[in-house]
């Protein structure tokens with residue numbers, strides 16, 4: 001099985017979560033995983049991709065926009081490839097072409113406030129569905145302790161466990177389909 005992870009990140013926290021997910025998915029005997037910042041992501045999902053994970057920070061309860069990117073820069077955003085004005089996942093999704101059979105799962109990072117009107121992962125899942133992807137689901141939110149991080153304790157472990165569970169679910173689904 002093959003997985004592609006596409007990530008948007010301004011302070012490195014979502015990128016760290018994506019790395020942890022990639023490590024867990026790509027463990028021994030597991031999937032072939034490619035993990036790319038959105039600026040380097042292919043315009044088209046490569047043929048043969050079974051799992052597409054989109055990871056982004058929550059900005060104003062949604063996916064980042066040019067105005068929120070500018071606010072991130074004012075707050076010292078420094079993560080590689082994202083200092084400029086995009087592209088973000090919102091831009092990538094806007095030109096994405098649906099691929100039959102690919103399972104899409106969206107994840108995000110956010111500050112733990114106890115109240116989340118919406119989130120980057122929720123928006124990304126909605127936009128991917130609107131773009132025509134058929135098998136889309138919102139995955140987990142991972143928490144940072146403040147706007148620029150760091151991640152809350154144990155979030156990298158939680159991301160690895162989350163990805164391991166996701167991979168196990170995909171494998172059993174494949175087995176059922178093959179039977």
Ligand SMILES: Cc1cc2nc3c(=O)[nH]c(=O)nc-3n(C[C@H](O)[C@H](O)[C@H](O)COP(=O)(O)O)c2cc1C
Pocket residue numbers: 008009010011012013014015056057058059060061062067068069071072075109110111112113144146147148149
């Ligand atoms: C402009 C801006 C708006 C934000 N809005 C929200 C928000 O609505 N809810 C929230 O929980 N966190 C919000 N945050 C915090 C981000 O979620 C946090 O910066 C992000 O998780 C860090 O991930 P990154 O290091 O990958 O950029 C916001 C941050 C910025 C810069």
